[in-house]
Amino acid sequence: MVRAEQVCKNFGALEVLKGISLDVDPGEVMCIVGPSGSGKSTFLRCVNHLESVNAGRLYVDGELIGYREANGKLYELSPKQAAHQRRDIGMVFQHFNLFGHRTALNNIIEAPIRVKGVSKKAAIARAEDLLGQVGLSDKATAYPAQLSGGQQQRLAIARALAMDPKLMLFDEPTSALDPELVGEVLTVMRTLAGEGMTMIVVTHEMGFAREVADKLVFMDGGRIVESGVPSEVLSNPKQERTQAFLSRIL
């Protein structure tokens, strides 16, 4: 579902991604961990072409992301074409990024109606279903500010799912939450994984990584330092940098 081949990204002289290669199979969950500044968010943003890569290639479901290849050369897609690719990729952010002036229900129906041309009636029916799935059936008319952080993040997940994505990207979805609200968001994510959603999750929740992820990737300094089955990487990290990082957060 996702293939990264030697992905490099610079911001001016700053090399943020220095050759990231990885594969995520359909239905797999990959967790990415690593210190702040190691390029995790940038990598996720490249996967849905919120950032363009400087070298290397990214594919989602076999489709080259952000570029068109012709005669061995790459041409960047227009914003409209990139937006079209992005429709199939859901993203959940640390700070929820909800529409503050819209109710929970209206947060969910906006994109399906505007981007996909779904009828309002169908969008509402689906949104009610999704609100139920994330445990927010009674919050359809609430505004984001009236919801707890955990509820807001569950709403953000429902909003992403409303576009029927084939891939979900999570960028530290529980990092901004009070500790007692982390579990309810992870529960929704665990259910989603159990239903076969392909997911890349940047997180420091090692319990979740160990239990739910098929693959764990440890990034540092724009490189993949170590990767493998979570239980193995977590119990028996081979690289010194992985050991040092894990000893700080576990």
Ligand code: ADP
């Ligand atoms: P992480 O998510 O692992 O904490 P990021 O991908 O956010 O790391 O950032 C990696 C590096 O790239 C950091 O040094 C950050 O300051 C830099 N960076 C990220 N986005 C930009 C940007 N738009 N412009 C310039 N530098 C950026």
Ligand code: MG
């Ligand atoms: Mg980040």
